[in-house]
Amino acid sequence: MGNRNRSGPVFLAHSLKGEEWFAEFEAGTMSAKPDASDWEALAALTARLDELHSQLDTAESRSQIAAIYTLEEAIGEAEAMREQLLSRLEDRVAHATAA
Secondary structure (H helix, E strand, O other): OOOHHHOHHHHHHHHHOOHHHHHHHHHOOOOOOOOHHHHHHHHHHHHHHHHHHHHHHHHHHOOOHHHHHHHHHHHHHHHHHHHHHHHHHHHHHHHHHHO
16 A cells, blocks of 8 residues: 555645645635646646555555555545646636736
């Protein structure tokens, strides 16, 4: 299943861009114009989702029920974060092109 300390949203928050970026994202105070780091964060989150799905496949093949539930929860949280990030990026791109 991998290192438990590296799974879930806590790892995602720290691995993307650090505490400042995550705090701005959560508070909705990110600048109106997306920059390269926003797209890098999206790429990192997508890569993390791929890793979690791979771990889930392994856990399912080994019938590791507890790991399956843990990974499914982590995937759900990561997918929700990714959807929020995508939505904010889309809004910011639309705002930047309208200005």
